[in-house]
Amino acid sequence: MKKIALVTGGTSGIGLATVEALHRKGYIVVFTSSKSQVAGEQIASQDREALRYLQCDVTNKDQISSVKDTLVEHYGRLDVLINNAGYTEVVPHSNFEGATDELWMKIFTTNVMGTWWMSTLFHDLLKAEAGSIVNITSIAGLRPIGSSIPYSVSKAALNQMTRLLAASMDNVRVNAVAPGLIDTPWTESWDQLRENVRRVAPLHRSGTPEDVAQVVVSVAEAAYLTGEVIAVDGGLTLKV
Numbered sequence: 001m002k003k004i005a006l007v008t009g010g011t012s013g014i015g016l017a018t019v020e021a022l023h024r025k026g027y028i029v030v031f032t033s034s035k036s037q038v039a040g041e042q043i044a045s046q047d048r049e050a051l052r053y054l055q056c057d058v059t060n061k062d063q064i065s066s067v068k069d070t071l072v073e074h075y076g077r078l079d080v081l082i083n084n085a086g087y088t089e090v091v092p093h094s095n096f097e098g099a100t101d102e103l104w105m106k107i108f109t110t111n112v113m114g115t116w117w118m119s120t121l122f123h124d125l126l127k128a129e130a131g132s133i134v135n136i137t138s139i140a141g142l143r144p145i146g147s148s149i150p151y152s153v154s155k156a157a158l159n160q161m162t163r164l165l166a167a168s169m170d171n172v173r174v175n176a177v178a179p180g181l182i183d184t185p186w187t188e189s190w191d192q193l194r195e196n197v198r199r200v201a202p203l204h205r206s207g208t209p210e211d212v213a214q215v216v217v218s219v220a221e222a223a224y225l226t227g228e229v230i231a232v233d234g235g236l237t238l239k240v
């Protein structure tokens with residue numbers, strides 16, 4: 001029987017590359033996004049047997065429940081959950097007024113609560129298959145850097161949530177992959193940062209979504225790995 005993977009935010013960037021990598025490995029991949037339904041359906045149309053797009057905003061518990069209903073009805077199992085959907089806005093760290101309460105709430109509801117709701121709701125299915133969770137965090141959760149303070153704090157919280165869930169979930173492996181600067185629509189306009197990474201990082205380039213997806217799939221399948229946060233950053237955190 002084919003294994004089932006669920007990827008949040010699978011229509012673009014790191015999420016899409018992860019959907020494609022899991023698909024190549026033979027998984028049936030269910031993937032979600034909050035708005036990009038047309039892109040989602042187009043991706044799924046490449047292989048309707050093994051790719052299924054579902055609209056689901058990770059901040060909406062009813063929509064998450066309905067994804068679970070669909071999974072149970074069509075496949076009856078879940079082996080791998082990739083919590084990839086995230087949100088940020090660029091706010092210089094010294095601009096305290098710019099980090100509004102609304103921004104804190106939006107970032108935390110998406111990045112932290114979204115991951116919590118997904119992980120706890122799908123826990124029973126994952127446990128039945130001795131499955132695994134991979135949270136996409138960020139090196140912004142490891143160093144005092146990142147697009148905004150609320151974003152970096154949310155990713156630090158997710159790194160700690162990864163360890164806490166790994167310790168609390170019997171027979172479900174929980175790990176995080178923490179990317180550095182990756183070339184996706186999210187970072188399209190961050191040329192200055194890209195230049196800094198080229199200069200400073202030992203591998204002298206920003207990453208591709210495929211660089212991250214390769215590690216995500218390895219971590220998802222690593223049978224004796226749990227509670228780890230693995231940076232995929234071309235060595236940037238060795239220098240910052």
Ligand SMILES: NC(=O)c1ccc[n+]([C@@H]2O[C@H](COP(=O)([O-])OP(=O)(O)OC[C@H]3O[C@@H](n4cnc5c(N)ncnc54)[C@H](OP(=O)(O)O)[C@@H]3O)[C@@H](O)[C@H]2O)c1
Nearest residue numbers: 009011012013014033034035036057058085086182184186
């Ligand atoms: N790019 C980087 O340099 C970098 C570095 C470190 C960490 N990361 C992390 O990697 C993850 C993916 O980033 P990316 O650069 O690949 O971004 P991206 O290309 O902008 O893709 C984001 C994906 O998430 C979906 N999404 C956004 N909000 C959502 C929500 N509330 N519910 C469900 N899906 C949602 C988007 O679709 P819709 O808009 O249609 O919902 C899209 O499919 C994020 O968690 C980010 O923090 C990225």
